Amino acid sequence: MNSAVVYPPPTAPPADMFGTVPGYEGTVAGGGGYLPPPVPLEPVAPPQPGPAPADWSIPSLSEDDAQKAFKEFASANCCWSKKPAEDGVITNMQPFNTYRYRLETFTESRSTEWAQKPHEGEPADFYTQPAPRPWEVQATPPTMFTNHTQEIRVPYTSSIKDCNTCHASGVQPCGACHGGHKECWQCRGSGTTGIETQCGHCRGSGQERCDKCDGRGTMACDTCKGKRQLLAYIQLKVEWVNNVEDHVVEQNSGLNVADLHSVTGKELFKNSQYLLYPLVGFPNPVIAEASERLIRDHQSKYAQTSRILQQRQTVELIPITKVNYKWKGDTHVYYVYGNEHQVSGDYPATCCCVVM
Incomplete structure (x- = not known):
């Protein structure tokens, strides 16, 4: 869960030096885990009613649109024959509209770790003032329901120390050579090429100047980048995550429900607030049950290690059309679904490539 760089053990801050920072007692090199948020507020809004009765029908897909979608589906695959899409004859089209309930819970979580970087003149402010607690540090949130990560150096936790990797010299041996020279690439260290012919590249020495270290x-030094000293500090990692979960009402079209993740439908209802209540009185009881279950699960799961900033719930009606068609005397099926007219199905001529 922690993607920060782990530095060599000699450069980690001494535990006895930093173990008493109030609010950061458990912080260690390599990550101290996620910090519980302040006590959350309780929902204050009343239960949310379902959408008012309306005309929720979606216009039936025309044969022309179904044929067009199928042709685009075939054209997107360069090694497929276009004949089934061009010559296939539609024999039947059957609509299967289905509800999708989506819950989004936008959270903020915070974790800390001891980090270090080359010292570039930053002041050592360790203990000059009390360090703000992890949830007191100011962070700039992104647009609501957008994933984002921010790393912040916690004020009044920085100290300066010599780099133990290079013993404060700022340099380390070049890994590509020995003392500035390496084996000549042309004569491979022999000093000659051919039969007793002196190598013209290294003039018979068998070595050449290392171009990596000049x-x-x-x-x-890789650790201090030549600065000789390191700035050690507590790093606060703030993560904003939009946790999304869907529930699709069972439908009997035969289309794999996973295919619906990439498409949109006709939006019937949407609302958002700090903490949601489940939908009440939705015409389809399965949607109301999903709303109650997912909201309860999200508020229980995410409030333990993060702060819930906002929740949003949406109900869509997704169009699905099952299309039967004939090609070369056989009957085949494909599906056109979503506002985007995506297509799914077993294509009867999937390879027209010629192997030379």
Whole structure:
């Protein structure tokens, strides 16, 4: 869960030096885990009614639109023959509209770890003032329901120390050579090419100057980047995550429900607030039950390790059309679904490539 760089053990801050920062007692090098948020508020809004009765029908898909969608489906696959889409004859079309309930819970979580970076003149403010607690540090949230991560150096936790990787020298041996020289690539260290012919590239020495370190034999230290000192501090990682969960009402079309994740439908209802109540009185009881179950689960699951900032629930009616068609005397089936007219089905001529 923690993607921060783990530095070599010698460079980690001493535990006895930083173990008494109020609010950060459990923070360690490599990550201290997610921090419980402040006590959440209780919902204050009344239960949400379902959408008012309305004309929820979706216009039936025309044969022309079904044929067009099928042709685009075939054209998107370069090795498929276009004949089934072009010559197939539609024999039957059957609509299967289905409800999808979607719950989004937008959360903010915070975790801390001891981190370090090359010292570039930053002041050492450790203990000059009390450090703000993890949930007191100001962070700029993104647009609501958008995933984002921000890393913040916690004020008044920074100290300066010598780099133990290079012993404060700022340099380390070059890994590509030995003392600034390496084996000549042309004669492979022999000093000759052919039969007793001196290598013209290294002039018979068998070695050449290392181009990685420019012949110095050393390079800037990977840990301190040549600065000789490190700034050690508590790093706060703030993550905003939009946790999305769907429930699709069972439908008998035969289309795999997983196919519906990538499409949209006709929006029947949407509302958002800090903490949602389940829908009440929705015409389809399965949607009302899904709303109650998912809201309860989300509020229980995410409130333990994160702060719920907003919830949003949506009900859509997704169009699905089952299309039967004939090609070369055989009957085949494909589905056209969603506002985007996506297509799913077993294509009867999936390879027209010619192997030379």
